[in-house]
Amino acid sequence: MRLALLLASLIAAGSAHATDATQNADRLMQKYQGEVPGAALLVLKDGKPLLRKGYGLANLEEHAAVTPATDFRLASVSKQFTAAAILLLAEDGKLGLDDSIRHWLPSLPPSTDKVTLRQLLSHTGGLIDYEDLIPPGQTAQLDDQDVLRMLSATPRSYFAPGTAYRYSNSGYVLLGLVVEKASGATLQDFLERRIFKPLHMDHTLLYVHDDPTPDGSSVPNRAYGYSKTGGRWLRTDQDLTSATRGDGGIYSSIDDLAKWDAALYDDRLLSDASRKAAFSPHAKVTGEPYEASYGYGWRITGDTLWHSGESIGFRNVIVRWPKQHLTVILLSNRNEPEPYRTVLKIAEPFLHPAPQS
Structure with missing residues (x-):
């Protein structure tokens, strides 16, 4: 009898804590x-969703609500994901992390001879930001080949x-092109075949701006980006740099990212050595507002592995506490x-659950 009462008490305490934690999240998500x-917000503990919820609208013009299946840029x-693709190709023996980027992309200038794939993964290659090379008056979206041409002329x-760290979108655009050279497939096809499909991330894709469906209907349950201007929300879904791929072109949902998170705990996708x-910290992050080190596609702060994502009209973050088997994703x-x-x-x-009296 006492044991039954104790178990009932523990279950009730756990339920109350979960309710409190969920209410805390809802308060923080009021905006x-x-x-x-x-x-869209997801809290995963031991692989199970403790909170899985959409807030607000994915499309203001059509009053379409955000759901856990909504795809965000x-x-x-x-x-x-770009880093994982490089690591998979290294496992396949198709490339080496210490390869020169110029070995794969020979149009780059001789000054890049000593820049390695490993350095590009950790933002220590020193490449010029392609955003700073965009010609004045440019109106057409840049693609990866445009970035390669600009860097090749610089x-x-x-x-x-x-010798130093500087966050580099240029580096990850080039890494995406290396994936194509080493695999013989387009970056979008390689990601689909080697990562998204095996993990059953069925609604995740690398968006390509010259897709035959320019209205974006190729992206399922698509959220469109907005910016607040003069007290009003205006659609700002794309800009000049929204068509590059390896540095930021994937659309996904919290439901699909839960599958990605699960794969990072075992060897179903990447080997233990690759993970x-x-x-692992390869560089100390500088020039950013948060104290961190950088791995390959991940920032590392204390017990957390995390990364943010910002483009015009989108703000995202994934934070993982692997030791506690907790992940929180907000898109x-x-x-x-x-x-x-x-x-x-x-x-x-x-x-840190509050102690129960």
């Missing part, structure tokens, strides 16, 4: 609720390769607020 650009959260760099390489189709601090606050009661 995303209503007839405004919204967000991941922006730089995409980089962990012999200067920020620093000698391997260890991705999650939003708006230019503000930046969600990293919100996610840390959402995670707090799941990480």
Whole structure:
């Protein structure tokens, strides 16, 4: 009898804690609720969703609500997938992480001879940001070949390769092109065949701007990006740099990202050695507002592995606490607020339950 009462008490306490933690999350997500650009939130503990919810709207014009199946542009959260593609090809023996980027992309200037794939993965290659090379008056979206052409005509760099850290979208665009050279497939097809399909991420894709369905209908349940201007939300879904791929072109949902998260705990996709390489600190992050080291497509802060993603009209973050087997993912189709601090606050009661009296 006493044991039954004790078990009932523990179950009730656990249920009360879960309710409190969920209510805390809902309070923190209030800004995303209503007839405004919204967000999708997922809290995973031991592989199970403790909170899986959509807030606000994915499409203001059509009043389409955000759901757990809504596909958001991941922006730089995409980089962990590009890094995984490089690691898979290294496992296949198709490339080496210490290969020169110029070995794969020989149009680059001789100054890049000593820039390695490993350095590009950790943002230590010193390449010039392609955003700073866009010609004045450019109106057409840039694609990866445009980026390669601009970098090929730019012999200067920020620093000698391997000597410093500077976050580089240029590097990840080039890594995407290396995936194509080494695999013989397009980047979108390689990601589909080697990552999305095996993990049953059935609604995730790398968006290609010259897709035959220019209205974006190739993206299922698509969220469109918005920015607040003069007190009004205006659609700002694409800009000049929204068509590059390896640095930020993937669309996905919290439901599909739950499958990605699960695969990062075992060898169903990447070997233990590859996962260890991705999650190890290779460079100290500088020039960014958060204290962190950088792995391959992941920032590392204390016990967390995380990455944010920002592009015009989207702000996203995934934060993983592998030791606690907890992950929180927040995807939003708006230019503000930046969600990293919100996610840390959402995670707090799941990480540190309040003592029950």
